[in-house]
Amino acid sequence: MGKKQRRMEVFDGRARYYPSDKLTLEELSYWIAFSRVMGIGPVRFQLLLDHFQEDVARAWYAPSSELTRIGLDQRTVDSFIRQRASIDPDHELERLDRLRIQVITWKDACYPPLLRKIDYAPPVLYACGQLTEDDLHYSIGIVGTRKMSSYGRQVTEHFTKELVKGKITIVSGLALGVDTVAHNTALDNGGRTIAVLACGLDTIYPPSNYHLAKHIIDSGRGVILSSFPLGIKPEAGNFPARNHIIAGLSLGILVTEAPLKSGALITANSALVQGREVYAVPSSIFSNSGAGVNKLIRDGAHPVTEVSDILEHLNIHTVPLPDASVLREPESEEERIVLGLLSREPRHIDDLIRDTELAPNIVTSTLTILELDGLVKQLGSMQYVRCT
Template sequence: MDGLTACMALLRLEGIGPSRYWRLVEHFGNPLAALRQVPSALLDTLPVRAQSQWREFSRLNTRSALVAWAEEERTRCADSGVQLLWHGDPSYPALLTEISRPPPVLYIRGAHRALGLPQIAIVGARRATTTGLDNACAFAAELARAGFAITSGLALGVDAAAHRGALRGSGTTLAVLGSGVDRIYPRHNRSLAEDILANGGALISELPLGSNAEAKNFPRRNRIISGLSMGVLLTEAALHSGSLITARLALEQNREVFAIPGSIHNPMARGCHQLIKTGATLVETSAEIATQLGGLLAEPATETVPEALPDRRQQALVDALTGGLRSIEQLALDTGQNPGELMGLLLQMELDGLLEPLPGGYQLTARGATYCHLVASTPMAE
């Protein structure tokens, strides 16, 4: 029996889990020795089914149901194009080996060599604002063009925007799942998962085939996301969110952590601000990340000035919003325009993707901020 089969059989014992697995392996030296010598004191704490499984293995060894399951799982993976990597394999991701007690086995669907690329994780809120989604997409595209693979969790919101941004930048992106690699979650992102695979990326999980997405799986998924990556970028997050946990795990793993600041009135920016207070690097451009990580950042594609320049009323609105979220009343004072005029302008600029409504007022989108920068030195249209 080789190391991978022993690893999978040991993990198959109900109640073992990664934590107990590593305690056993660290004590006995390897998974096969650990499987053969599960201490009676530990065995007595396991469910009755696990005790029965182990006793059958101790009698039948390679002919036991435990080993049969591991071998059948390996066959299922081979038949469906899924590669298995256990922590003793030379191809196991080097950065992941550096974290405390890494995933014993990885299921990989797609280009397994992508795991060896320098990776940057981009994470954030599922219910992100338009600005948060724009930032995730833009940063991912620029970092992908610079040669970094973009890693995230395939969730709705920022995760999906980061994967799409990497693809838009003609780069590689990896999705770490809280389900089996054959059970895409959320289902809404199935086509995105296929795009990732079609463009040289990979889907990764430490869970067996057929595993459904469950809440208990996502902290483990988040730990893999940060563990695979040289650094983690948080684009938007509430104070109590899974993406904030991912960033904190990265700090614990001695990874670089970056955060994009936002308006003090935006609840989705509070997680970023909290992280900056506790050690994350505040960033405004992808070049800052690439420079700190030593990447070979190509110059981001130069934005062209829009053909239709804003008129003076629109430019006054953009200028007023550069300081952050503003209410209609505040905008009226800032621009000298009456609320009736403003409503029409705000609607048009929202349709143009330059700003977005939030509770308490309006703020610029990433496109709006870029637009403002590009026309700052250009004469305004009358």
């Protein structure tokens, strides 16, 4: 089996192709085609959407004169005209279908809401595997050096394992070192992980992590994700964009070990620019491999020594979730109303009394019964969360 075929094999099995939930296949084909055009990024693509009233086919076939009239510079227009002559939108869709790769656009409900909020969010994402609600809302990036010390490995394993216990999805870049340990530890402990690539999904980079990528997909507990279309190779200039996506998908970035010159610091800086939190595990002052982490702390990153430092700072209250198969359904209208107002975000009993418009004693007794049956949990100070 050739090397190219072997790289593509990872997308068989559990990975399935799903068309956009908001666009027709024809519309989707033009979104994909535009993602292949160098020079048409998120800002210019939005300009085209606005002018052509989201008729992407019209934008694709627009004459040069109209494109310049709406504000694209002549150099960009000329480049686009040249590139579109060699791109067949239908063929692009067929290739993705054949490889069972999902396409996620700005229009889709499963487009990660955290990523959508950042500057220059990519209009199109390519994914193998299925994103879950927890992936979309409770993800933390773990990044660091490719050349770990034993301390770096221990720290990465410890934090990953504890985050996974709290139902946090681990985001990283499939690189050697810290990234690899973070992905593997998440899977080994029954958690979920997202690997973001700096190339098209028909290439796994580094090649030595082919089996890890396959495991992420085959386990059903992870996603391989990229903003780059098929055929794009892992060139050096792509990695800052990959790091930008890692930061955008995450509530915060944890750097476990990194020297002064490390791509992990680019991810951390991208997170700061986007208003995301950056956490760093302190290293020995004599450790070159941890000098970058210590500098992050000096520059304002949050030093952390336990996972609770991260979760408390992000105000994430996690609870062990019982097996959903043994949980009963609400047995009364009061239980249905109270459960309907609860989620994994804690709510005070006073808020529940106000919003349910039920008598305080009814809300209190209902919460007590639900807690005894494992459907809700009190976190203290009369704050409740739902366990399902």
